[in-house]
Amino acid sequence: MTSEVPEVSDEDFQEILAQTRHFIRTAVVPREQEILDDDRVPDDLRDQAKKMGLFGYAIPQRFGGLGLNLVQDVEMAMELGYTSLALRSMFGTNNGIAGQVLVGFGTDEQKRRWLESIASGDTVASFALTEPGAGSNPAGLKTKAVRDQRDWVINGQKRFITNAPVADLFIVFARTRPADDKGPGIAVFLVPADAPGVEVGVKDAKMGQEGAWTSDVSFTDVHVDDSALIGGNEDIGYRAAMTSLARGRVHIAAIAVGAAQRALDESVAYAATATQGGTAIGNFQLVQAMLADQQTGVLAGRALVRDTARQWVDNVDRRIAPSAAKLFCTEMAGKVADLAVQVHGGSGYMRGVPVERIYRDVRLLRLYEGTSEIQQLIIGSNLVKAAQR
Numbered sequence: 001m002t003s004e005v006p007e008v009s010d011e012d013f014q015e016i017l018a019q020t021r022h023f024i025r026t027a028v029v030p031r032e033q034e035i036l037d038d039d040r041v042p043d044d045l046r047d048q049a050k051k052m053g054l055f056g057y058a059i060p061q062r063f064g065g066l067g068l069n070l071v072q073d074v075e076m077a078m079e080l081g082y083t084s085l086a087l088r089s090m091f092g093t094n095n096g097i098a099g100q101v102l103v104g105f106g107t108d109e110q111k112r113r114w115l116e117s118i119a120s121g122d123t124v125a126s127f128a129l130t131e132p133g134a135g136s137n138p139a140g141l142k143t144k145a146v147r148d149q150r151d152w153v154i155n156g157q158k159r160f161i162t163n164a165p166v167a168d169l170f171i172v173f174a175r176t177r178p179a180d181d182k183g184p185g186i187a188v189f190l191v192p193a194d195a196p197g198v199e200v201g202v203k204d205a206k207m208g209q210e211g212a213w214t215s216d217v218s219f220t221d222v223h224v225d226d227s228a229l230i231g232g233n234e235d236i237g238y239r240a241a242m243t244s245l246a247r248g249r250v251h252i253a254a255i256a257v258g259a260a261q262r263a264l265d266e267s268v269a270y271a272a273t274a275t276q277g278g279t280a281i282g283n284f285q286l287v288q289a290m291l292a293d294q295q296t297g298v299l300a301g302r303a304l305v306r307d308t309a310r311q312w313v314d315n316v317d318r319r320i321a322p323s324a325a326k327l328f329c330t331e332m333a334g335k336v337a338d339l340a341v342q343v344h345g346g347s348g349y350m351r352g353v354p355v356e357r358i359y360r361d362v363r364l365l366r367l368y369e370g371t372s373e374i375q376q377l378i379i380g381s382n383l384v385k386a387a388q389r
């Protein structure tokens with residue numbers, strides 16, 4: 001693995017970041033309730049995001065993306081996390097878990113065929129790894145790809161696939177043989193959503209992140225040819241998934257910091273103005289203690305995310321640090337959001353109050369792209385392995 005060199009100068013990046021911040025704060029924040037009520041990101045916001053290049057900010061420039069590296073990506077993510085997480089989710093799979101599989105492991109031909117339309121947002125790509133019984137342990141996946149003369153025939157069932165209801169392309173992980181000494185026997189395929197035999201289930205009814213859609217996807221005798229086998233390599237799938245997920249964890253940690261910052265800002269604004277018995281609640285020291293815990297968590301999270309992203313791009317640590325950042329920041333965001341509801345008292349439990357949405361939105365961050373327990377296992381097992389070497 002080589003270092004990730006940024007394709008955008010610092011100066012240009014600051015401009016992109018400022019534009020993103022402006023878009024989030026002035027165009028998206030005022031429409032959070034609409035996103036929630038309609039369970040969809042309005043088309044005009046989608047179009048604006050497309051024009052700004054947000055569907056491809058992490059895709060290399062030669063394929064039409066903005067070419068940000070992970071150090072820049074996390075700064076963007078901290079801005080994107082400030083509003084309804086559905087917005088980020090709309091282009092999250094293109095830049096992240098799905099897009100990065102192609103960027104990191106696709107053949108030149110596959111990259112040329114797909115990455116430009118992924119970067120522009122004309123193609124929505126979904127990452128289809130999880131199955132019933134194979135979530136935390138994707139090595140146990142049962143979806144099969146079997147050779148039939150020049151084709152591969154894919155059969156299996158995927159679950160909770162982000163953007164599946166609007167996907168044009170599925171990045172599908174499938175077993176080509178049982179795990180053996182040579183490897184886990186998992187390949188990854190490019191499967192157009194309109195291929196015969198692909199069926200997308202009804203939208204899942206979720207706890208939060210209204211406007212971000214997931215569903216089951218089933219593959220029944222889906223035929224693809226050799227050009228669909230990512231990297232032209234039957235054994236690349238597991239490594240591609242793990243690498244893409246590890247990078248994604250740093251991004252998710254940054255999203256958590258952005259959401260926690262918003263929960264803190266809402267809490268401070270409320271505490272400064274809401275009164276009890278004529279006194280602003282922010283004057284009560286126990287309320288100040290909650291704000292202090294929130295602020296401390298946000299500062300610690302931001303510092304960790306920046307350090308982890310730096311270690312990633314310099315190829316110093318792509319294993320322990322991403323899991324530690326995701327574990328700390330997503331748990332931190334959960335606590336900060338919980339405190340935000342507490343600072344708001346009964347109002348914090350009411351629909352239409354931003355912290356109520358944030359509380360539900362951030363709950364997912366501790367579950368997907370590896371649960372907190374899986375991050376603990378990755379961190380602990382790698383520490384012990386290193387010591388035993």
Ligand SMILES: Cc1cc2nc3c(=O)[nH]c(=O)nc-3n(C[C@H](O)[C@H](O)[C@H](O)COP(=O)(O)OP(=O)(O)OC[C@H]3O[C@@H](n4cnc5c(N)ncnc54)[C@H](O)[C@@H]3O)c2cc1C
Pocket residue numbers: 126127128129130133134135136137159160161162163206214364367368369370371372373374377
């Ligand atoms: C809204 C949403 C969007 C998602 N988007 C995608 C997507 O786009 N693509 C995709 O492929 N997947 C996606 N997922 C799936 C997600 O990554 C999995 O749900 C997650 O990895 C957990 O797997 P699971 O649901 O099977 O839970 P399980 O793995 O069954 O976990 C249940 C509990 O058991 C614990 N556990 C499991 N194994 C161990 C172990 N070995 N040691 C200790 N504890 C353990 C877990 O930490 C958890 O607490 C999404 C999920 C959701 C909810």
